[in-house]
Amino acid sequence: MTADELKKQAAARALELVRPGMKLGLGTGSTAKHFVDLLGARVVAGLDVICVATSEATQAQALSLNIPMSTLDDTPELDLTIDGADETDPQLRLIKGGGAALLREKIVAAASARMIVIADDGKLVERLGRFPLPIEVVPFGLEATRRAVAEAVGAAGAAGELILRRDAAGAPVVTDGGHLLLDAHLGAIARPELLAQALNAVPGVVEHGLFIGLASGAILAGPGGLKLLGAIE
Numbered sequence: 730m731t732a733d734e735l736k737k738q739a740a741a742r743a744l745e746l747v748r749p750g751m752k753l754g755l756g757t758g759s760t761a762k763h764f765v766d767l768l769g770a771r772v773v774a775g776l777d778v779i780c781v782a783t784s785e786a787t788q789a790q791a792l793s794l795n796i797p798m799s800t801l802d803d804t805p806e807l808d809l810t811i812d813g814a815d816e817t818d819p820q821l822r823l824i825k826g827g828g829a830a831l832l833r834e835k836i837v838a839a840a841s842a843r844m845i846v847i848a849d850d851g852k853l854v855e856r857l858g859r860f861p862l863p864i865e866v867v868p869f870g871l872e873a874t875r876r877a878v879a880e881a882v883g884a885a886g887a888a889g890e891l892i893l894r895r896d897a898a899g900a901p902v903v904t905d906g907g908h909l910l911l912d913a914h915l916g917a918i919a920r921p922e923l924l925a926q927a928l929n930a931v932p933g934v935v936e937h938g939l940f941i942g943l944a945s946g947a948i949l950a951g952p953g954g955l956k957l958l959g960a961i962e
């Protein structure tokens with residue numbers, strides 16, 4: 730079975746959590762895209778939900794499927810957010826932002842009573858950090874911010890290159906919020922909470938991809954079946 734088929738299985742299991750009348754957060758990325766596709770089919774069949782997207786890409790996909798969309802201004806409290814992740818550890822601490830949507834993803838997750846992660850089981854790691862940690866920064870003062878981020882990373886007991894994310898044409902990737910991304914190649918993050926605190930304190934850092942205390946459960950699909958972490962129902 731391919732990784733994409735596994736992602737679709739996880740998405741299909743998450744769809745079982747959706748009830749009529751729910752206010753949903755819709756994640757970003759290839760796994761969340763499967764969920765939105767499946768949700769769209771249910772909406773066509775009469776399911777009544779209202780949704781908030783975590784990116785312009787997901788917003789466009791959902792609208793193309795006639796999923797009723799709202800904003801956090803009009804719908805500031807959500808019942809459930811379904812989103813992918815780049816890594817999760819067994820305690821449901823996540824790295825997110827591989828798809829450049831971490832800022833809106835974190836805001837939407839924080840506005841949700843529950844966030845459930847959907848992924849193939851290759852995303853489950855004992856220790857976070859093999860996937861480069863995305864750090865969203867404002868363009869102003871980029872080099873000064875990069876140095877301050879390096880210091881904060883070191884103070885939290887981690888180390889590694891900070892690489893400005895670029896697209897295939899070599900241009901810096903600009904997020905939906907108009908910011909840039911530094912990908913921190915840390916290898917292993919011994920103390921994610923400490924690193925999250927240190928990054929939060931750096932002027933110029935808008936947000937980072939460590940999601941701690943936000944996910945209540947995870948649906949991980951592997952060749953041997955689904956593995957559930959945390960509270961799913």
Ligand code: 5RP
Pocket residue numbers: 756757758759760761812813814815824825826827828829830831834
């Ligand atoms: C986007 C994200 C995605 O959830 C993460 O990158 C996983 O993506 P995929 O489902 O394509 O593996 O955080 O910012």
